[in-house]
Amino acid sequence: MSALDRLLIAAAVAASPPEQRAARHEQWLADVRDAHELDLSPTALALGALTTVLFHRRAGHRSTWGDTMTTMPGTVRSTPHTIPTIPVLLTLAVVSFLAGSVGLGLVQRYNGLAGIVPAFLLISIVLTVVPGLAVAASVLLVTGAPIRRRATGALVVLAVTALWWSIQTGFFNPPVHPALSLGIITGAWLAVWLVVLRRPGWTWSLLLLPVLASVLVFPLSTGVYGTQLAFSLKAAVSSATALVPFLAALLAATIAGRLSTDAPAGPVQRPDALAGSSA
Structure with missing residues (x-):
């Protein structure tokens, strides 16, 4: 995990609601640390955490971004991503x-x-x-x-x-x-x-x-x-x-x-680059 990744996570945690900071800090650090095992970019995950907080911070709501990264498929309700x-x-x-x-x-x-x-x-x-x-x-x-x-x-x-x-x-x-x-x-x-x-x-x-x-x-x-x-x-x-x-x-x-017949229409981004919607 690079210094930039830690800085992005720290900024995301600081912008989170106070009651969720501890859980998010632990969850996001674990996700970024293990990103390479999933062939994902740690920086992209850290940036995704920050954009999640900046664009989806609403009182009484909690993003499921961290949960969907570490929970087995099928155990978490799929939520739409809304930030391109x-x-x-x-x-x-x-x-x-x-x-x-x-x-x-x-x-x-x-x-x-x-x-x-x-x-x-x-x-x-x-x-x-x-x-x-x-x-x-x-x-x-x-x-x-x-x-x-x-x-x-x-x-x-x-x-x-x-x-x-x-x-x-x-x-x-x-x-x-x-x-x-x-x-x-x-x-x-x-x-x-x-x-x-x-x-x-x-x-x-x-x-x-x-x-x-x-x-x-x-x-x-x-x-x-x-x-x-x-x-x-x-x-x-x-x-x-x-x-x-x-x-x-x-x-x-x-x-x-x-x-391009073999390419999706328009710019496409990694799922981890999209901010998760609030649960």
């Missing part, structure tokens, strides 16, 4: 990207001032790192793939995210046209998704969607500076247009899932 964790994570990525775009627009007028550097670095994290973490977590939580492949895919997503952050902050200047940069980044994320879920070969053609979207919106992202808008608004709009390739990658992933 992966869509929530991807929505978080979109919202974080938009928030980072607005923040970047607000600080652009102060570009070059030493005092703005910490704020710029923080905004760059919101703009790039948070969406990347959300995508990596989504890769970890999908079903239909062994944990090793999902973990490797998540690490690749994080590596691509680090590359994107270094480009955004100016630490790295890629040897490609600026119009292609974000298309390649989002295309790489999409490629990881296709590999982890082993989508059919024809779906690789969908990698062109985020690249084409990046090329098409590039003139808009640069041309907005020629308008009469306030400079901060220009910068915010220019940054926000970079969201289009990301949305194109999401569309491509959805198409790949729905049109």
Whole structure:
């Protein structure tokens, strides 16, 4: 059990009703500790515990998530799962990207001032790192793939995210046209998704969607500076247009899932990634 797993469990227990904390702490620690024996991700289970508490905390109710993990099949009443964790994570990525775009627009007028550097670095994290973490977590939580492949895919997503952050902050200047940069980044994320879920070969053609979207919106992202808008608004709009390739990658992933004859429709997640309903 990693330190991250313990931190997630501690946060879940802290957010639980006081009278249930002791039982949940013992139950969830046992579930996460024994996750590998069931070929499950300990981190996914710990995250599931946290999302269960955050989205289903209601007075006088108790989640059955922990019980269903350690009780023999058939002895616990099956309960429906209602929190689609992966869509929530991807929505978080979109919202974080938009928030980072607005923040970047607000600080652009102060570009070059030493005092703005910490704020710029923080905004760059919101703009790039948070969406990347959300995508990596989504890769970890999908079903239909062994944990090793999902973990490797998540690490690749994080590596691509680090590359994107270094480009955004100016630490790295890629040897490609600026119009292609974000298309390649989002295309790489999409490629990881296709590999982890082993989508059919024809779906690789969908990698062109985020690249084409990046090329098409590039003139808009640069041309907005020629308008009469306030400079901060220009910068915010220019940054926000970079969201289009990301949305194109999401569309491509959805198409790949729905049109693959051997794959379920839409993004699918592990049962342990879904928050259990309250009993």
